[in-house]
Amino acid sequence: MTEQPRVRRTAGIFSKLGEGAPWFGSFSDDPSSSDTSELRSGLQGSLKGLLNSGTLAAAFVVVSAVYCFGVGRDRYQATSEFVIKQPLPPASASTTVLGSMQSSSVLSSLEDGRYLQVYLKSNAVKQAVFPDPSAFKRTYAPQAPDRWSGLPGDANEQEQLAFFRQQLDVIPQELSGTIVLSTSAFTADDAYRLNSDLLKQSQRFVNEVNQSISADQQKFAEEQVAFAKTRLTTATNAL
Numbered sequence: 001m002t003e004q005p006r007v008r009r010t011a012g013i014f015s016k017l018g019e020g021a022p023w024f025g026s027f028s029d030d031p032s033s034s035d036t037s038e039l040r041s042g043l044q045g046s047l048k049g050l051l052n053s054g055t056l057a058a059a060f061v062v063v064s065a066v067y068c069f070g071v072g073r074d075r076y077q078a079t080s081e082f083v084i085k086q087p088l089p090p091a092s093a094s095t096t097v098l099g100s101m102q103s104s105s106v107l108s109s110l111e112d113g114r115y116l117q118v119y120l121k122s123n124a125v126k127q128a129v130f131p132d133p134s135a136f137k138r139t140y141a142p143q144a145p146d147r148w149s150g151l152p153g154d155a156n157e158q159e160q161l162a163f164f165r166q167q168l169d170v171i172p173q174e175l176s177g178t179i180v181l182s183t184s185a186f187t188a189d190d191a192y193r194l195n196s197d198l199l200k201q202s203q204r205f206v207n208e209v210n211q212s213i214s215a216d217q218q219k220f221a222e223e224q225v226a227f228a229k230t231r232l233t234t235a236t237n238a239l
Contacts, residue, residue, distance in 0.1 A: 073149055076188040078195040083178045084112045084206055112206060113172030113179040119205050120181075120198055121165045123157075129197045136160065139190050140167070150186070168198060 119125065130136035140163065142150035151163050169182045181198060185191035 073143065073186055075184055075186060076191040077182055077184050078188075078191040079180065079182045080195055080199060081178050081180050082199070082202075083176075084109045109177040109179065110172045110174060112209070113170065115209070116179065116202055116205065117170040117172070120168060120170055120201065123161050125198070125201050126161060126164045128201060129194065130164075133160065136164070139185065167194065
């Protein structure tokens with residue numbers, strides 16, 4: 001019984017305050033909408049602060065470090081450097097100085113290196129180095145926990161060739177005339193084996209090209225000799 005008057009008086013006080021207090025704004029406005037908008041703007045500002053460029057860069061560095069040092073597989077690279085030498089014809093060798101001979105050798109090696117850049121990344125070389133496609137897939141198959149690096153098991157021939165090309169680099173050196181061949185794999189033995197096989201393919205390719213050029217040069221020389229003999233015979237008969 002003693003609590004009822006207190007409740008009524010309190011209600012009366014609130015009713016009086018409600019009657020006497022002025023209302024700013026339209027009657028359709030919700031008093032809580034301003035608080036919601038302020039909260040929303042505050043959250044948006046906080047998100048913008050979190051998603052700025054510095055935070056994103058730091059997050060990228062952290063994720064990359066975790067992947068490289070905790071998840072990513074080790075990769076090995078084998079590198080070899082060689083030069084392609086071609087003999088000069090005896091006539092030109094006797095009349096050229098040492099500098100001209102070296103310059104001609106460098107240019108010839110660079111030209112052969114550009115041919116090798118295209119040849120070593122061809123499908124013919126891939127099939128020669130990896131006659132069994134399943135062996136190529138096993139060598140570069142993804143392994144746990146790094147499932148992102150490697151050759152997928154369902155890769156088609158074009159995807160396999162593209163992946164094979166990514167595992168090697170052929171870079172001719174313009175100053176020295178040497179050719180740098182680099183190969184990559186997930187084990188040191190596989191990288192070295194691929195490099196050795198590609199060196200054999202390079203040697204075979206250069207030898208075949210040189211033999212073909214020598215055969216063409218010999219054929220041309222024989223034709224010129226036969227033509228000269230014919231002219232000499234014709235001139236002799238005319239006399």
